[in-house]
Amino acid sequence: MIELRDLHKSFGDKNVLRGIDLTIPNGETMCIIGKSGCGKSVLLKHIVRLLEPDTGSVWVDGINIATLGHDDLFEKRRSIGFVFQGAALFDSMTVYENVIIGLYEHGEKDLKILDGEARRVLAAVGLLPDISENGTPLFEKEYQNLRAKKPSDLSGGMRKRVGVARALVGSPTYVFYDEPTTGLDPVTSEQIDNLIADLASKLNVTSLVITHDMFSVFKIADRVAMLEAGIVRFEGTAEELQATTNPSVVEFLERYV
Ligand SMILES: Nc1ncnc2c1ncn2[C@@H]1O[C@H](COP(=O)(O)OP(=O)(O)OP(=O)(O)O)[C@@H](O)[C@H]1O
Ligand SMILES: [Mg+2]
Incomplete structure (x- = not known):
């Protein structure tokens, strides 16, 4: 479970978060919506302590992450996969290197383990056929072909999938997605939504999804939180969101969606 308690964060004289209270129970998919610049990415970065309140x-x-030392924080971060806004792949690295870099930098140098994990997560995001028998030669060519590709060889949808695959390395409990469908066409967006929903149910990951896309919200969200003026202005199911008469929410849905 993730709990944010009365979170405040300013940059200079800009008060971005002004008392965020939010709980994300395990097993849930929560979507976070709100106008551009309202602090959605800032909020997400606090949960992995890339930013401090x-x-x-x-x-x-149940652990206040501000109390964790360097090693414990690192360990805690391993339970959270992060799909950054815009996929954020390293252009000069291959798909394989992009996917396993975190594990490698964490000290895992066994090529067999790295390779096995790359196959597992690339299959989990649908970039390889889903195979349960390890190392079956049947899809060897597909895997070798994919792993050597550079991000520039891939479509936007495939790049997002590689970004998601990287987040799944090490089987995290939580996966955060920052605008996973932005910039994709509607069909590809829907495929990514399906992937997020699939991973939530098959791998039982707790998902936190920042999105502008109300189709995504209705497809994947168990609950929705809308940020405005630095607080959670609305929290509820997607149906409750649609039905609410809260003027801020109504205005947001009319003007921005
Ligand atoms: N490291 C930082 N230093 C200074 N200001 C920052 C920093 N990170 C974010 N901000 C500011 O905080 C505000 C919220 O930024 P944030 O990236 O969270 O917006 P967002 O809701 O994710 O927007 P978008 O939908 O466009 O991605 C913005 O005004 C941004 O300029
Ligand atoms: Mg953002």
Whole structure:
């Protein structure tokens, strides 16, 4: 479970978060919506302590992450996969290197383990046929072909999938997606939505999805939180979101969606 308690964060005189309270229970998919620049990415970065709050606290699995030392924080971060806004792949690296870099940098140098994990996550995101028998030669050519590709050889949808595959390395409990469908055509967006929903149910990951895309919200969200003026202005199911008469929400849905 993730809990944000009265989170405040300013940059200079810009008060971005002004008392965020939010709980994400395990097993849930929560979508976070809100206008551009309202602090959605900033909020997400607090949960992995890429940013530290001015006041307030972030609790992951009952632990206040501000209290963790370097090693424990690193360990805690391994339970969270992060799909960054815009996929953020390294252009000069191959698909394989992009996927396993975190594991490698964490000290795993056994090529067999790295290779096995790359196959597992690339299959999990649908870039390889889903095979249960390890190392079957049947799809060897497909795998070798894919693993050597560079991000520039891939379509936008495939790049997003590689970004998701990287987040799944090490079987995290939580996966955060920052705008996973932005910039994709509607069909590819729907495929990514299906992937997010599939991973949530098959791998039982708890998902936190920042999105502008209300189709995604209705497809994947168990709950929705809308940020406005630095607080959670609305929290509820997608149906409750649609039915609410809260003026801020109504305005947002009319003007921005
Ligand atoms: N490291 C930083 N230093 C200074 N200002 C920052 C920093 N990170 C974010 N901000 C500011 O905080 C505000 C919220 O940024 P954030 O990236 O969270 O917006 P967002 O809701 O994710 O927007 P978008 O939908 O466009 O991605 C913005 O005004 C941004 O300029
Ligand atoms: Mg953002």
